[in-house]
Amino acid sequence: MLIFAAFLGGVGLIVGSFLGLVSLRLPRGEDVVFGRSRCGGCGQALKPWRMIPVLSWALSGGRCAECGSVIPIRYPLIELASGLIGVWAGFHSADFATALMTGVLGWNLLIIALVDAEHFWLPDQLTLPLFVSGLIAAVLLHPAGLPVAMPSALIPPLIGASVGFGGLWLLARLYKLVRGREGLGGGDPFLLGAGGAWVGWTGLPSVLLWASVAGLSVVLAMLIVRRQVSATDRLPFGVFLSIGVWLTWLYGPLGLV
Structure with missing residues (x-):
């Protein structure tokens, strides 16, 4: 587990650097894959040694080496959060495949929560x-292994996705019908549906319970x-759903374990 945690923690730092870029460019409609990383102040393309996660920011004093512009602390914080997710995944899982997929889930949820929060x-x-x-x-984590696992392994996540999306979509429509205004964002049912693909339909009540606790x-x-x-204050429910999916995946549906 220590080896898994160290490896995934390092991978997480690199992933976090990419996630910070995605969180900036995606809302702007910019290319998130092929565009060069540049200073937000002077527009200079960053040299490779200026993009080492966390370390580059710390050694530069949080400023661009070319123009002295302040580099927002959000970037090293995202990298650290992503690294910690990797460490958490590594320590929590007994085998590397599970640890890796847990890390993938955590990194997915981190960027989702970040974009929704901002x-x-x-x-x-x-x-x-x-x-x-x-x-x-x-499929990868199914006990039967590949390729035997393919048909049977896909049934639970597809049911979970359908129930998650359909249930929250219906709740949102009923709320609007009763209150005459939107109560949930249009992306929330899609997020719960995607989370249902990870935790299955039995995990969805726990996701909503964790999300409610976090929101409260x-x-x-x-x-x-x-x-x-x-009553009109907006809250990023996607952040709370992300927390719910993460905790349910790690610790199982409440009351069933």
Whole structure:
């Protein structure tokens, strides 16, 4: 497990560097794969040794070496968070395949939560890969192994995805019918459906319970700081759903383990 944690932690730092780039470019509609990394201040393309996760930021004092512009601390924090997800996945899993797929799930959820927290947006470009990776994980981690696992392994995640999407979509429609306004974002059902591909339909109640606890914790914190919360205040529910999927995948459906 220590070897898994060390390896995936290192991979996580590199992944986190990419996720920071995605979180910046995707909302702008920019290319997230082929575009060169550049300083946000002077526009200079970053040299390879200026892109070492966390270390480059620390050695440069958080500033661009060319123009002295401040490099937002969000980037090393994203890299550290991604690295910690890799370490968590490695320590939690007894075999490398499970550890790797757990890391993949965590990195998927990290970028989803980040974009939703900053932009209140859950694009298909992020939820669809989460769904596909859930199907891949179901096949790779099936006890029967490949290729025998393929047909039977895909049934639970497909049911989970269908129930997750359909249930939350129906709830959103009912809320709008009763209250006359939107209560959930359009991407939330897709996120719960993609999460259902990972945890199955039996895990969906736990996802929603964890998400509700996380959301209520934020509301309580807002009440403590601001002393008031309006019914029209927006909360990034995708962040809370991501927490729910992560904890349910790691620790199983509540009451069933």
